[in-house]
Amino acid sequence: LCISGGLPQPTNITFLSINMRNILQWSPPEGLQGAEVTYTVQYFIYGQKKWLNKSECRNINRTCCDLSLETSDYEHQYYAKVKAIWERNCSKWAETGRFYPFLETQIGPPRVALTTDEKSISIVLTAPEKWKRNPEDSSISMQQIYSNLKYNVSIYNTKSNRTWSQYVTNHTLVLSWLEPDTLYCVRVESFVPGPPRLAQPSDKQCVHTLKDQASALKVKI
Amino acid sequence: GLRRCLISMDIHHIEEAFQEIKKTIQAKDPFQNVTILSTSETLHRIKPLDVCCMTKNLLAFYVDKVFKDHQELNPQILRKISSIANSFLYMQKALRQCQEQRQCHCRDEATNATRIIHSNYDQLEARSAAIKSLGELDVFLAWIDRNHQGTSA
Numbered sequence: 001l002c003i004s005g006g007l008p009q010p011t012n013i014t015f016l017s018i019n020m021r022n023i024l025q026w027s028p029p030e031g032l033q034g035a036e037v038t039y040t041v042q043y044f045i046y047g048q049k050k051w052l053n054k055s056e057c058r059n060i061n062r063t064c065c066d067l068s069l070e071t072s073d074y075e076h077q078y079y080a081k082v083k084a085i086w087e088r089n090c091s092k093w094a095e096t097g098r099f100y101p102f103l104e105t106q107i108g109p110p111r112v113a114l115t116t117d118e119k120s121i122s123i124v125l126t127a128p129e130k131w132k133r134n135p136e137d138s139s140i141s142m143q144q145i146y147s148n149l150k151y152n153v154s155i156y157n158t159k160s161n162r163t164w165s166q167y168v169t170n171h172t173l174v175l176s177w178l179e180p181d182t183l184y185c186v187r188v189e190s191f192v193p194g195p196p197r198l199a200q201p202s203d204k205q206c207v208h209t210l211k212d213q214a215s216a217l218k219v220k221i
Numbered sequence: 222g223l224r225r226c227l228i229s230m231d232i233h234h235i236e237e238a239f240q241e242i243k244k245t246i247q248a249k250d251p252f253q254n255v256t257i258l259s260t261s262e263t264l265h266r267i268k269p270l271d272v273c274c275m276t277k278n279l280l281a282f283y284v285d286k287v288f289k290d291h292q293e294l295n296p297q298i299l300r301k302i303s304s305i306a307n308s309f310l311y312m313q314k315a316l317r318q319c320q321e322q323r324q325c326h327c328r329d330e331a332t333n334a335t336r337i338i339h340s341n342y343d344q345l346e347a348r349s350a351a352i353k354s355l356g357e358l359d360v361f362l363a364w365i366d367r368n369h370q371g372t373s374a
Contacts, residue, residue: 098356103359
């Protein structure tokens with residue numbers, strides 16, 4: 001047992017959620033630098049009866065706790081709370097707002113495959129996967145959860161220094177009428193219409209359109 | 222289902238309006254152990270055939286009960302709730318046309334689910350029930366969004 005309220009509360013307690021991987025994170029209480037503070041986490045399923053312990057997040061040193069499994073039913077809503085403990089003192093609980101994974105999780109970038117010829121680039125997109133507990137568990141695509149999942153494809157012509165983007169609903173896109181022998185770079189972001197969500201673009205991928213065979217031939221003749 | 226009934230209603234501007242007041246509204250709801258829409262027992266069991274009736278019943282629930290019971294002093298929140306209420310009135314009007322064309326039939330499933338929601342509401346004092354129902358608007362809007370894709374932009 002500890003003296004409640006003897007310590008300031010942890011701050012900035014929020015869920016960081018990407019593809020339904022839901023990590024509770026917080027900042028240490030102010031003014032306790034150097035003290036060996038530990039933390040204990042509990043969570044609550046909105047509409048149910050009581051707060052539940054997360055045994056792996058009892059008396060921990062780190063300032064985060066993976067609650068993905070406990071919040072895996074993304075149709076439900078949740079709360080979480082954390083308190084700081086140091087020696088015989090502990091803080092009051094610091095609590096999140098109501099967390100609704102279905103509406104709040106960030107949709108990670110898709111996998112992007114590029115193939116090219118002289119004047120076009122073919123882009124094939126694979127939707128990101130929902131978090132799963134074990135690697136051998138069957139995969140669920142975020143597309144299955146969000147049937148209206150779209151992609152924002154940004155294309156950058158390194159020669160003309162020009163960038164343009166377009167929204168795509170299906171998984172393949174062919175960029176035509178490009179310049180031969182030019183380096184193009186592509187970034188893609190997943191997007192679900194509805195309440196605003198943070199977005200993570202894919203890593204930049206670049207590909208070179210082929211030399212124009214016709215002009216190459218003329219040079220030979 | 223409503224797919225044929227809901228005339229191109231853009232849900233996203235309602236979601237955005239709610240998003241701006243959601244944290245404030247939900248923070249005013251002290252009863253975390255009670256829900257009104259109780260999603261798993263009601264909304265998620267609704268079949269496509271009952272979507273129109275369920276939407277009609279829930280719009281009426283919000284317009285005739287929740288917005289009336291809710292008392293709000295903050296003008297910014299009041300403005301957002303009024304804009305949401307007006308959007309709901311527009312959707313009700315659209316559904317009325319469907320009813321006249323007999324495309325919004327109510328079966329027991331939708332009627333029972335609606336009864337559960339009203340019963341949940343009536344177990345709380347009116348103002349608490351109203352604030353809780355407003356705090357669950359994101360659930361209702363997400364359900365509409367999922368069940369009426371193709372009609373909303």
